[in-house]
Amino acid sequence: MAKKNKSALTEKDGVSQPETTSKSSAEKIKFNRRKQPSVTEFVEKILSGDITFLSRAITLVESTNPKHQQKANEILDACLPHANNSTRIGITGVPGVGKSTFIEAFGKYLTSLGKKVAVLAVDPSSSINKGSILGDKTRMEQLVTDENAFIRPSPSGTSLGGVAQKTRESIILCEAAGYNTIIIETVGVGQSETAVHSMVDFFLLLKLAGAGDELQGIKRGIIEMADAIVINKADGDNTKNAKIAKIEFNRALHLYPPKENGWTPKVMVASALENKGIDAIYSMIDEYITDNKRELFFDKKRNNQNKFWLLETINQKLKDNFYNDPKIKELLNNEFSELEEGKTTPFSAASRLLEVSKNKKKV
């Protein structure tokens, strides 16, 4: 793409899982042969805001090669004291709601205020072959050429935990590189909203005004996570519908108990296309962050998120170790059949499997 070379934003692709096609093998060899700068060089360049080095460090974070991971960890450790100083905003919404257009308008507004904006994504369904959200940069034509914006597609991977970990580590690198607003985009696949909600300070749900019955079909739990609902595409013939939708969403949000920090989620209307409502949304988020910092909820939330990810990572690994054992896989299937036929209870099946695993470890 011609744009890639003209832009200051040279975006590296994420490293994909090993494949059998010769094309990807060739890419991999090329990647490995490229001269790797030292950790110190990486850190210095990242702290100076060098986008190329930031991209390459994220590529290391995303790599499944243990050597790359080791290096990534050293870079992360050195960047950590310079991180944690941004506002992290999560944005979700179903395909068609206008996420890209919204993020572009929102991102441009932020850079016009002098902010440096990084846009990352969590999309566990993505892979380089299948294409991912944010992968098609032509959808954010203006933001992509903005020198104060850095856009990176979702890391690829099959497990949400893995994808989320990589994005979370990339946040640290972006913050160290001076990005003071981090936008994490996600699409409502599986538990990806929960994962993003657990790594941001403010979580925004984008919705469309439709033909009434706005709340039908919203995924369970999403409304409870949202700090704000933005009704997008409130332009032209849609303006009236958007206002009606706003009333309905406000009523719905009223049904939920207030959040721990006392915040009642807000409903806003916006037209990313006509650039309307974007400033008000930013003011709301800014006010929220300021209030939360004053009341110490901000640090508390981030601290809780860190603990959550620490425990979550361990729990996931414990499960992976157990269930990925081929012997356990086979026995588990047998126990499922026995359960289905009413020949055992879940609890005795569980003890049998745990016993097998325990004895294997002793050998």
Next chain:
Amino acid sequence: MAKKNKSALTEKDGVSQPETTSKSSAEKIKFNRRKQPSVTEFVEKILSGDITFLSRAITLVESTNPKHQQKANEILDACLPHANNSTRIGITGVPGVGKSTFIEAFGKYLTSLGKKVAVLAVDPSSSINKGSILGDKTRMEQLVTDENAFIRPSPSGTSLGGVAQKTRESIILCEAAGYNTIIIETVGVGQSETAVHSMVDFFLLLKLAGAGDELQGIKRGIIEMADAIVINKADGDNTKNAKIAKIEFNRALHLYPPKENGWTPKVMVASALENKGIDAIYSMIDEYITDNKRELFFDKKRNNQNKFWLLETINQKLKDNFYNDPKIKELLNNEFSELEEGKTTPFSAASRLLEVSKNKKKV
């Protein structure tokens, strides 16, 4: 209590955790010395509907003594082919909503239809010392003397998983003993509603009509689990409020997507005190069960619940084994401090802890 001896329902207390008081030690010795019938005798008696043996078998299920557990497992295995043939109904509601009165009226109605009703409970906060829901049988005076009803308080225990497992095993014993309607009571403590929801065919939320704003303060997620909301105490001056509340709840339920089986949760009003609405609630549940059996959702749901409990039991045990290690406890606290001071990332902290645990096992 005089009632205990008059009633056909001789209820055994659950076995408590070891204590230091001489009274409980004496009880324990007495319990151990009591002649234990054989597994075959237990099973025969349970299948014949003998309440004393049913109670004693549940006591074995609840025991923490490995010998008792072994025996309990053998009894469960033998009872299993005769289980699984009841309607399992979960009932939740905050204290004061009239759960006991409702269960009594509902249970009496069921026995009047010729059904045999077992009432169990899941209350992880309970212990014999602290008193548990259903522990005070005087709250169900009529049901407790009904020879077609069997009432058992919540097993005691500190972990919800443990309490839920015992209740789930008790369901099997009750079904084998011929109880064709199992009511599981729970109070909204921690995740206990989720646990009960995962072991029943129908989940009922009891609510009171108040002074408007009915939906404020309902615990997150509960409404999404409910198959029906019953507004209790719809009598006297409260009748009008209950009707208003019904409209408001109906509107709220409308906001959620329909369940997988196509069911839209119903809102009913009832007065357990005046015995009003009880028959309609039973008809609704009966219709639900019939529809679900015809559409094969019934078996599918039970099968999924069994798989859920199998995996849940394993996952819980894996975590227990990891986190209960004193060395890990100490290191985890250190890592929490490092996290709080921004000196490490959740992911590198997790790998360090997993590494320690792995090396310990190898020794």
